[in-house]
Amino acid sequence: MSDEKPKDNFIRDIINADLAAGKNGGRVHTRFPPEPNGYLHIGHVKSLNINFGLAADYQGLCNLRFDDTNPEKEEIEYVGSIKEDIRWLGYDWQDREYYASDYYEQLYAFAEILIGKGAAFVCDLSADEVTATRGTLTKPGQPSPYRNRSIEENLDLFRRMKAGEFSDGSKSLRAKIDMTDPNLLLRDPVMYRLRRAHHYRRGDTWCLYPTYDWAHGQCDSIEGITHSICSLEFEVHRPLYDWFLDQLGIHHPQQIEFARLYLSHTLLSKRKLLALVKEKIVDGWDDPRMPTVSALRRRGYTPSSLRRFAGLVGVAKVNSIVDLAFLESCVREELNKTAPRAMAVLRPLKVVLTNYPEGRTEELDCVNNPEDPSAGIRRVPFSRVLYIERDDFLENPPKKYFRLSPGHEVRLRYAYFITCTGVVKDPGNGEIMEVHCTYDPATRGGDSPDKRSPKSTLHWVSAEHAAPVEVHLYETLFTKRDPSELEEGEDWKANLNPRSLEIVPGAMAEPSLAAARPGDRFQFERLGYFCVDAPCSRPGAPVFNRTVTLRDSWANIIKSGKENQ
């Protein structure tokens, strides 16, 4: 499945203008800069798609750079998962895998240059004191009493900071900009903090670490990035990044900010997703209910459907929440064309064909994919006792119900027409135990010589041949479209959906499904798309995750209360 041709957007407009003006010698070089402090999620796919997409469309390059400036939150596990997810999505950074932590020496040298220019100083204020003197949105800040130390003293102190002479938090390096600037980020921001923390890549060689604000722009510059694309919240940081670059007089990438993606009925905050994992509210970063790439993969989403989604949602500067339905329509569209069909009954109801010979079995031809003739045909066993979906039988149906009910005829897909002649109930609770039907031998394969055609076709499975399988059904993780919409006093977990996972234990599938392998995708006819779960399945005992349901117009009729009109 090829991706759509790119739509124009405001970022492309800027790049086109830059190219027309001959900037950067006609080069386009972007980068994807994750912090290895969590797994990638669907929001990152949008960023990936923009950065790698731009590079591809303009014959440019896109680097992968881990922005690892905070040793306390970063782990090697996350580096691995991020690389795996990017590769799986189909983006290629070739050999350009970089780490901010590899630039620590260079950044340190840059800092000394700033100190040498009198543009940075060592400050002895504590973190709390810095906060207290920063001022507020409306009131200017107070200059640090250490602001006017000599260049020599600053240099000496800074080198001793690096050498480990001072305790954590006792000193910081700050840019000397303007404590009265209405943009708080320009009020002498901290560039380095003392922190004796083990870094997952640099070990214990450093005790002072650059802040993201100090590191990011220079890292982009070092890599020769032309267009540094980031999300909206960094818009107010841009003047700071520009200031650093101008002070240093080095290559100046252009930062462009876009609105990050939000998806309805879920959360895309790494902090909160981590909390769901840590508190075991979900089974891990790849729990199929999560919005992470690894979860979506496990759930059955394809790389191309995610890329297509990312391309289709567009790029703008307005914060917005995209409907989950849109993501779902992207997978459905692809899986409809590619997923082999199969029959599985989630909640079996026994059907006995009273006029079908006992002990007889026939193999019926079933089309593997009506959208793809090359997918061919398979044979599925049929016999006297079958299972159909409990939902497909109603003793007293509403007017618009076309499925099986007493006296009515339906078609069993690729099999026969059957007519319901009676039901057997549990004498105790009145529950329907089995349905009795007669079949019409003249309709073998599902066609009738007299051209009559039932209004409904049901999927089925031969009881004797059925493979018991486990099926996992998912609903949204949160009940509200915007889970952050909270009532007074509620915390962010208030809108968690208690029914987000339903394990269906007694499902019965056509025999071939017992051999399904992890990652295999199917359309269970009339139900939806399912993918064999990798962690939960065992050979011969597949567990099927429902990726997404089929569109269901009957459900709409029920929802709108029109089933009797």
Next chain:
RNA sequence: UGGGGUGUCGCCAAGUGGUAAGGCAGCGGGCUUUGGACCCGCCAUUCGGGGGUUCGAAUCCUCCCGCCCCAGCCA
């Protein structure tokens, strides 16, 4: 509140002074051995609101309103 952004259909989103694309959702119909898929049709006289400029404005000016971001030694 000071500063920085931003408001076009239920949800995304084109549009850059010439008379409101497209997708998703929804609704009607056709077709159908998946109430699926597919096909056809409908779905903003109006662009946050008020003034103004203009032959002509979502696009320009102006005032007002809403929403988002910034007071981490997080990113």
